[in-house]
Amino acid sequence: MENKLKKLLNNSYSPYYKFNVSCVLVTKDNKEYYGVNVENIAGINICAERNAIYNAITNGYKKGDFKEINIMVNSNECSLPCFTCRQVMLEFFDDDVIINCYNKNNDCNTYTLKELCPYPFKSEDLR
Numbered sequence: 001m002e003n004k005l006k007k008l009l010n011n012s013y014s015p016y017y018k019f020n021v022s023c024v025l026v027t028k029d030n031k032e033y034y035g036v037n038v039e040n041i042a043g044i045n046i047c048a049e050r051n052a053i054y055n056a057i058t059n060g061y062k063k064g065d066f067k068e069i070n071i072m073v074n075s076n077e078c079s080l081p082c083f084t085c086r087q088v089m090l091e092f093f094d095d096d097v098i099i100n101c102y103n104k105n106n107d108c109n110t111y112t113l114k115e116l117c118p119y120p121f122k123s124e125d126l127r
């Protein structure tokens, strides 16, 4: 997985923040969907995580179809997903989906979605 993420980092488009991120989303039937962050001069950026999730949704996957998401940043730190991505994960992931956060040295911190989002905003809140 680390080599795949590292290779994918090369496709990240981050000329402004210079913060490259790659992502491999794995479905329960072991399909992989890739994403990288893509920046824009006007600040219309999208994260690698959302790119991968939306790619899987575009290909017909639904809430509950996901097993794990692997994220790598081109940094010495193991970053965490931003809160916009966490909210999108809550929309499509079960609480026990694994979130592996790698740095460029292949160090990895592992969480579940529940650990990263202990008090989520969910559809029940709209009732």
Ligand SMILES: [Zn+2]
Residues within 6 Å of the ligand: 047, 048, 049, 050, 081, 082, 083, 084, 085, 086
């Ligand atoms: Zn994000």
